[in-house]
Amino acid sequence: MEQFRDAHFFYTPSQGNIYTIAELKLASGCKKLLVASLKREIFCFEYQESPSGTLMPTARDISFTYIPNAAEIISLDAFNKSTTSNEFVIGITIIKNSNDADSTLETYLNIYSEWEESEDFNIENIAQNCLTVELNFIPYKLCHTHLVTWKNDQIESKEMVFILSGNDNQVHIFKESSSEHNYRELEGNNFFPEFSKTPSPVVWIDIVYLNNFARRVTSFVCECGYVKLLVVDVKCNKLIYNFSTRLAIIYLEFRFI
Template identity: 65%
Template sequence: MEQLKDAHYFHMPFQGNIYTMTELRLSNGKVPILAASLKRDIFYFEYLESSPTLEPATKEISFTYIPSGAEIISIDAFNKSSVINVAVIGITIIKNSNDSDSLETFLNIYSQLEEDEDFNIENIAQNCLTLELNFIPYHLTHTELITWDKDYNFNKKEIVFVLSGSDHQIHIYRENPMEHIYKEIDSYEFFPEFTKTPSPIVWIDILYMNNYEERITAIGCECGYLKLIKVDTKVKKTVYNFSTRFTNYIAKVNLYIENETKHLENFNKGTLKICCEKREISRPILNLVVVNSILPSVLFQCFLVMFSNLASVTIFH
């Protein structure tokens, strides 16, 4: 840890928000960063190999169809392939309409027209599909949409955009590869956990487990409402549903696996109280961090055990 130090920083002309930075994983293993300001400026940051060190490089990228006066709300990016670069970048914007009392909101999706080993961010920034929204956008992210055949065999995996909004709902945008367009689909058909919430959803985190047969979703809302759901993706049914409410604004929720596998009896003695007869249980240790805007963060430890009703879980404040 003593070796860690600040590597590089660059100046942003205007401030951003919690949604205006994202990473993009390329096929060569590099992970450049896209950082946006509210006033339309978008910067591309990467490290260039320059023996014996790495050289930081930052450049401003001009994305089309972001009109003057518009503000960037959120940005997200992903690569559809692990072998070559098929990059897709989503940007939500808000701008004043002719009516001074209303706003216009859009989701711009930028993508490569063809699969290519070379990556050119400037070319991607010129190829835009614009979708008009009827709500104010919040968190823009992405996840896999998994489909199974009638015999419950793995059929297809594709990446979709996930966008929360001021309408207290989560919207899914799926690509039609034949027409090279994205369209909103019925989220409840594929994601039964995406039900309407008491207030706008500030952050969503999604994690697949057990060879994509299980999906864990964490949802944090503006009013402090937290929802944690486990879904069986084969039958598209909610298996477990836990919710609670904090006393202040939730800024972020983050799911993470602490270890690949660990025996429950040996996990952090004093944290878990075993309330079933002793037996060998081997499960991933999955935790959830809830970041509040004012109060200290909260850690839900090993909550898969809670879902399975095998033990009680201690919540650390």
């Protein structure tokens, strides 16, 4: 560890979790980092070049709309829809707490987006443009991937979708509806058959496409220790490889005599 050194750190007003960090990859090649705390605050971290040529770390608080004062941020994710411009989409899942012990928790997926005509990236503008999707489950891991459909050995469509796991032991797919100017949930089994059966809430997901989007490798881990690796033939939307195992949790008791 001697070759590592601290580059920069900044304080957050409350803790986050493994889901509250996302990378922003700009069309120019620059990268920024979004870091959220549970108590609503979201920071954008980046390095900026000073007049002398040195890199200066900066972190600023970004005010995202439609996050109530009593809400907690559970997870966030972001992607750029374009490779030539900045068409960012940022997803944030929240739980709205209530002082009433008998009331049910309100959970939402907030989706922020705005197209930037210039090369300048203005995250404050994106943070003001929100679509809200009401959820009926407690959100866990939020990520994104391509939804690819084939026809006659040709890619018919390829677009980004949000993937969100929940405490209902399901993995939910949210796709943009351009005609309705909103996001709607898809029937996941019709597009991602690898998520058809999960024994407990999915806490982590990784997805990689291979062979020009003809194959999809998906792995996920469940809260109970269940781990699954699958390969999908995207052209016919069929599973062609399926491996699973369960990690045993061993508790050790130490007794001092």
